[in-house]
Amino acid sequence: MRDLEAGLVDAATGHAIVATDADGVVVVFSRGAEILLGYPCDEVLGSHVARLFDEAELGSVLAAGDLDTDAPARREWTLRGRDGVPVPAEVVVTRRPGVGGVPAGHLFVATDLTERRQAEQLQDELIGKLGHDLRSPLTSVLGYAQLLDDDTLTDEQRGYVNAIERNGRRLLHLINELQTGTGRSRSAWRGRRIRRR
CATH class of the missing domain: 3.30.450.20 (PAS domain)
Incomplete structure:
Protein backbone atom coordinates (compact mmCIF):
# COMPACT_ATOMS: atom_id res chain seq x y z
CA MET A 1 0.00 0.00 0.00
CA LEU A 113 0.10 29.68 -11.77
CA THR A 114 2.94 31.13 -13.88
CA GLU A 115 1.25 30.55 -17.25
CA ARG A 116 -2.07 31.89 -15.94
CA ARG A 117 -0.35 35.04 -14.64
CA GLN A 118 1.41 35.52 -17.99
CA ALA A 119 -1.89 35.11 -19.84
CA GLU A 120 -3.56 37.65 -17.53
CA GLN A 121 -0.71 40.10 -18.15
CA LEU A 122 -1.04 39.67 -21.92
CA GLN A 123 -4.78 40.16 -21.63
CA ASP A 124 -4.29 43.37 -19.65
CA GLU A 125 -1.80 44.65 -22.22
CA LEU A 126 -4.17 43.79 -25.07
CA ILE A 127 -7.11 45.49 -23.38
CA GLY A 128 -4.98 48.57 -22.71
CA LYS A 129 -3.84 48.75 -26.33
CA LEU A 130 -7.30 48.14 -27.75
CA GLY A 131 -8.79 50.73 -25.44
CA HIS A 132 -6.23 53.31 -26.49
CA ASP A 133 -6.62 52.51 -30.21
CA LEU A 134 -10.43 52.61 -30.05
CA ARG A 135 -10.84 55.66 -27.84
CA SER A 136 -9.43 58.22 -30.30
CA PRO A 137 -11.62 57.38 -33.33
CA LEU A 138 -14.65 56.87 -31.10
CA THR A 139 -14.20 60.30 -29.54
CA SER A 140 -13.99 61.74 -33.04
CA VAL A 141 -17.21 60.00 -34.09
CA LEU A 142 -19.01 61.37 -31.03
CA GLY A 143 -17.72 64.86 -31.77
CA TYR A 144 -18.99 64.77 -35.36
CA ALA A 145 -22.33 63.37 -34.20
CA GLN A 146 -22.77 66.37 -31.92
CA LEU A 147 -21.91 68.73 -34.80
CA LEU A 148 -24.54 67.10 -37.00
CA ASP A 149 -27.29 67.49 -34.43
CA ASP A 150 -28.83 70.83 -35.35
CA ASP A 151 -32.26 72.28 -36.21
CA THR A 152 -31.97 71.56 -39.94
CA LEU A 153 -32.36 67.80 -39.47
CA THR A 154 -35.62 65.96 -39.94
CA ASP A 155 -36.91 63.87 -37.07
CA GLU A 156 -35.74 60.73 -38.88
CA GLN A 157 -32.25 62.12 -39.43
CA ARG A 158 -32.05 63.31 -35.84
CA GLY A 159 -32.97 59.78 -34.73
CA TYR A 160 -30.02 58.41 -36.73
CA VAL A 161 -27.62 60.93 -35.21
CA ASN A 162 -28.93 60.21 -31.71
CA ALA A 163 -28.43 56.48 -32.31
CA ILE A 164 -24.82 57.09 -33.38
CA GLU A 165 -24.14 59.17 -30.30
CA ARG A 166 -25.95 56.82 -27.91
CA ASN A 167 -24.11 53.72 -29.15
CA GLY A 168 -20.79 55.59 -29.31
CA ARG A 169 -21.14 56.59 -25.67
CA ARG A 170 -22.07 53.03 -24.78
CA LEU A 171 -18.92 51.75 -26.47
CA LEU A 172 -16.85 54.38 -24.69
CA HIS A 173 -18.36 53.29 -21.38
CA LEU A 174 -17.50 49.64 -22.12
CA ILE A 175 -13.91 50.61 -22.96
CA ASN A 176 -13.63 52.53 -19.68
CA GLU A 177 -14.95 49.52 -17.72
CA LEU A 178 -12.52 47.16 -19.41
CA GLN A 179 -9.53 49.41 -18.79
CA THR A 180 -10.31 50.16 -15.16
CA GLY A 181 -11.64 46.70 -14.30
CA THR A 182 -14.72 48.23 -12.65
CA GLY A 183 -18.26 46.97 -13.01
CA ARG A 184 -18.08 43.50 -14.46
CA SER A 185 -14.89 41.51 -14.10
CA ARG A 186 -12.77 41.33 -17.21
CA SER A 187 -13.35 37.62 -17.54
CA ALA A 188 -17.08 38.31 -17.88
CA TRP A 189 -16.41 40.20 -21.09
CA ARG A 190 -14.92 37.24 -22.90
CA GLY A 191 -17.10 36.35 -25.84
CA ARG A 192 -19.46 39.21 -25.10
CA ARG A 193 -21.22 40.64 -28.14
CA ILE A 194 -22.31 44.25 -28.42
CA ARG A 195 -25.99 44.26 -29.26
CA ARG A 196 -27.37 46.63 -31.80
CA ARG A 197 -29.81 49.19 -30.46
Whole structure:
Protein backbone atom coordinates (compact mmCIF):
# COMPACT_ATOMS: atom_id res chain seq x y z
CA MET A 1 0.00 0.00 0.00
CA ARG A 2 2.84 2.39 0.86
CA ASP A 3 4.47 1.66 -2.52
CA LEU A 4 1.18 2.45 -4.26
CA GLU A 5 0.86 5.76 -2.42
CA ALA A 6 4.45 6.70 -3.29
CA GLY A 7 3.81 5.80 -6.93
CA LEU A 8 0.70 7.96 -7.06
CA VAL A 9 2.53 10.92 -5.53
CA ASP A 10 5.40 10.65 -8.01
CA ALA A 11 3.01 10.19 -10.95
CA ALA A 12 1.31 13.52 -10.25
CA THR A 13 4.06 15.52 -11.98
CA GLY A 14 1.72 18.42 -12.74
CA HIS A 15 1.49 19.27 -9.05
CA ALA A 16 4.04 19.77 -6.30
CA ILE A 17 3.17 17.52 -3.35
CA VAL A 18 4.99 18.18 -0.08
CA ALA A 19 4.26 16.57 3.26
CA THR A 20 5.69 17.61 6.61
CA ASP A 21 5.80 16.18 10.09
CA ALA A 22 4.33 18.00 13.08
CA ASP A 23 7.43 20.23 13.32
CA GLY A 24 7.25 21.35 9.70
CA VAL A 25 10.10 19.12 8.54
CA VAL A 26 9.65 17.83 4.99
CA VAL A 27 9.08 14.06 4.84
CA VAL A 28 7.70 13.79 1.27
CA PHE A 29 8.86 15.80 -1.74
CA SER A 30 7.28 14.62 -5.00
CA ARG A 31 8.69 14.50 -8.51
CA GLY A 32 6.25 17.32 -9.36
CA ALA A 33 7.78 19.42 -6.57
CA GLU A 34 11.25 18.78 -7.99
CA ILE A 35 10.08 19.93 -11.43
CA LEU A 36 8.29 23.02 -10.14
CA LEU A 37 10.91 24.24 -7.66
CA GLY A 38 14.14 22.83 -9.06
CA TYR A 39 15.25 21.13 -5.85
CA PRO A 40 16.34 17.51 -5.88
CA CYS A 41 14.33 15.49 -3.38
CA ASP A 42 17.36 14.58 -1.24
CA GLU A 43 18.20 18.24 -0.71
CA VAL A 44 14.79 19.08 0.74
CA LEU A 45 13.95 16.00 2.81
CA GLY A 46 14.74 16.67 6.45
CA SER A 47 14.73 20.47 6.07
CA HIS A 48 11.99 22.84 7.22
CA VAL A 49 9.17 23.54 4.76
CA ALA A 50 9.62 27.29 5.29
CA ARG A 51 12.51 27.26 2.80
CA LEU A 52 9.97 26.65 0.00
CA PHE A 53 7.72 29.61 0.75
CA ASP A 54 7.94 33.36 0.72
CA GLU A 55 8.95 34.12 4.31
CA ALA A 56 6.59 37.06 4.82
CA GLU A 57 3.59 35.19 3.38
CA LEU A 58 4.25 32.09 5.46
CA GLY A 59 4.63 34.23 8.57
CA SER A 60 1.26 35.89 8.02
CA VAL A 61 -0.41 32.52 7.42
CA LEU A 62 1.05 31.06 10.61
CA ALA A 63 0.09 34.16 12.60
CA ALA A 64 -3.49 33.93 11.31
CA GLY A 65 -3.73 30.27 12.30
CA ASP A 66 -4.82 29.26 8.80
CA LEU A 67 -2.96 25.94 9.10
CA ASP A 68 -4.54 25.01 12.43
CA THR A 69 -7.91 23.89 11.05
CA ASP A 70 -9.00 20.45 9.84
CA ALA A 71 -10.66 21.89 6.74
CA PRO A 72 -8.46 22.15 3.62
CA ALA A 73 -7.20 25.70 3.09
CA ARG A 74 -6.82 26.93 -0.49
CA ARG A 75 -4.81 30.07 -1.13
CA GLU A 76 -2.45 31.66 -3.61
CA TRP A 77 1.12 31.64 -2.37
CA THR A 78 4.53 32.61 -3.67
CA LEU A 79 6.86 29.63 -3.63
CA ARG A 80 10.64 29.97 -3.84
CA GLY A 81 12.52 27.87 -6.33
CA ARG A 82 16.06 26.67 -5.82
CA ASP A 83 17.29 29.50 -8.06
CA GLY A 84 15.49 32.06 -5.88
CA VAL A 85 12.94 32.91 -8.55
CA PRO A 86 9.43 33.38 -7.11
CA VAL A 87 6.82 30.92 -8.38
CA PRO A 88 3.15 31.95 -8.09
CA ALA A 89 1.09 28.92 -7.09
CA GLU A 90 -2.30 27.87 -5.83
CA VAL A 91 -1.69 25.79 -2.72
CA VAL A 92 -4.14 23.49 -0.95
CA VAL A 93 -3.06 22.69 2.61
CA THR A 94 -4.56 19.95 4.75
CA ARG A 95 -3.58 18.60 8.13
CA ARG A 96 -2.25 15.04 8.18
CA PRO A 97 -4.06 13.04 10.85
CA GLY A 98 -1.90 11.21 13.34
CA VAL A 99 -2.38 8.72 16.14
CA GLY A 100 -5.17 9.59 18.57
CA GLY A 101 -6.28 12.57 16.49
CA VAL A 102 -3.04 14.46 17.07
CA PRO A 103 -1.96 16.16 13.79
CA ALA A 104 1.05 14.46 12.23
CA GLY A 105 1.90 17.42 10.04
CA HIS A 106 0.62 19.03 6.87
CA LEU A 107 0.16 18.13 3.22
CA PHE A 108 0.78 20.86 0.64
CA VAL A 109 -0.42 20.41 -2.95
CA ALA A 110 0.71 23.26 -5.21
CA THR A 111 -0.27 24.09 -8.80
CA ASP A 112 1.91 26.44 -10.82
CA LEU A 113 0.10 29.68 -11.77
CA THR A 114 2.94 31.13 -13.88
CA GLU A 115 1.25 30.55 -17.25
CA ARG A 116 -2.07 31.89 -15.94
CA ARG A 117 -0.35 35.04 -14.64
CA GLN A 118 1.41 35.52 -17.99
CA ALA A 119 -1.89 35.11 -19.84
CA GLU A 120 -3.56 37.65 -17.53
CA GLN A 121 -0.71 40.10 -18.15
CA LEU A 122 -1.04 39.67 -21.92
CA GLN A 123 -4.78 40.16 -21.63
CA ASP A 124 -4.29 43.37 -19.65
CA GLU A 125 -1.80 44.65 -22.22
CA LEU A 126 -4.17 43.79 -25.07
CA ILE A 127 -7.11 45.49 -23.38
CA GLY A 128 -4.98 48.57 -22.71
CA LYS A 129 -3.84 48.75 -26.33
CA LEU A 130 -7.30 48.14 -27.75
CA GLY A 131 -8.79 50.73 -25.44
CA HIS A 132 -6.23 53.31 -26.49
CA ASP A 133 -6.62 52.51 -30.21
CA LEU A 134 -10.43 52.61 -30.05
CA ARG A 135 -10.84 55.66 -27.84
CA SER A 136 -9.43 58.22 -30.30
CA PRO A 137 -11.62 57.38 -33.33
CA LEU A 138 -14.65 56.87 -31.10
CA THR A 139 -14.20 60.30 -29.54
CA SER A 140 -13.99 61.74 -33.04
CA VAL A 141 -17.21 60.00 -34.09
CA LEU A 142 -19.01 61.37 -31.03
CA GLY A 143 -17.72 64.86 -31.77
CA TYR A 144 -18.99 64.77 -35.36
CA ALA A 145 -22.33 63.37 -34.20
CA GLN A 146 -22.77 66.37 -31.92
CA LEU A 147 -21.91 68.73 -34.80
CA LEU A 148 -24.54 67.10 -37.00
CA ASP A 149 -27.29 67.49 -34.43
CA ASP A 150 -28.83 70.83 -35.35
CA ASP A 151 -32.26 72.28 -36.21
CA THR A 152 -31.97 71.56 -39.94
CA LEU A 153 -32.36 67.80 -39.47
CA THR A 154 -35.62 65.96 -39.94
CA ASP A 155 -36.91 63.87 -37.07
CA GLU A 156 -35.74 60.73 -38.88
CA GLN A 157 -32.25 62.12 -39.43
CA ARG A 158 -32.05 63.31 -35.84
CA GLY A 159 -32.97 59.78 -34.73
CA TYR A 160 -30.02 58.41 -36.73
CA VAL A 161 -27.62 60.93 -35.21
CA ASN A 162 -28.93 60.21 -31.71
CA ALA A 163 -28.43 56.48 -32.31
CA ILE A 164 -24.82 57.09 -33.38
CA GLU A 165 -24.14 59.17 -30.30
CA ARG A 166 -25.95 56.82 -27.91
CA ASN A 167 -24.11 53.72 -29.15
CA GLY A 168 -20.79 55.59 -29.31
CA ARG A 169 -21.14 56.59 -25.67
CA ARG A 170 -22.07 53.03 -24.78
CA LEU A 171 -18.92 51.75 -26.47
CA LEU A 172 -16.85 54.38 -24.69
CA HIS A 173 -18.36 53.29 -21.38
CA LEU A 174 -17.50 49.64 -22.12
CA ILE A 175 -13.91 50.61 -22.96
CA ASN A 176 -13.63 52.53 -19.68
CA GLU A 177 -14.95 49.52 -17.72
CA LEU A 178 -12.52 47.16 -19.41
CA GLN A 179 -9.53 49.41 -18.79
CA THR A 180 -10.31 50.16 -15.16
CA GLY A 181 -11.64 46.70 -14.30
CA THR A 182 -14.72 48.23 -12.65
CA GLY A 183 -18.26 46.97 -13.01
CA ARG A 184 -18.08 43.50 -14.46
CA SER A 185 -14.89 41.51 -14.10
CA ARG A 186 -12.77 41.33 -17.21
CA SER A 187 -13.35 37.62 -17.54
CA ALA A 188 -17.08 38.31 -17.88
CA TRP A 189 -16.41 40.20 -21.09
CA ARG A 190 -14.92 37.24 -22.90
CA GLY A 191 -17.10 36.35 -25.84
CA ARG A 192 -19.46 39.21 -25.10
CA ARG A 193 -21.22 40.64 -28.14
CA ILE A 194 -22.31 44.25 -28.42
CA ARG A 195 -25.99 44.26 -29.26
CA ARG A 196 -27.37 46.63 -31.80
CA ARG A 197 -29.81 49.19 -30.46
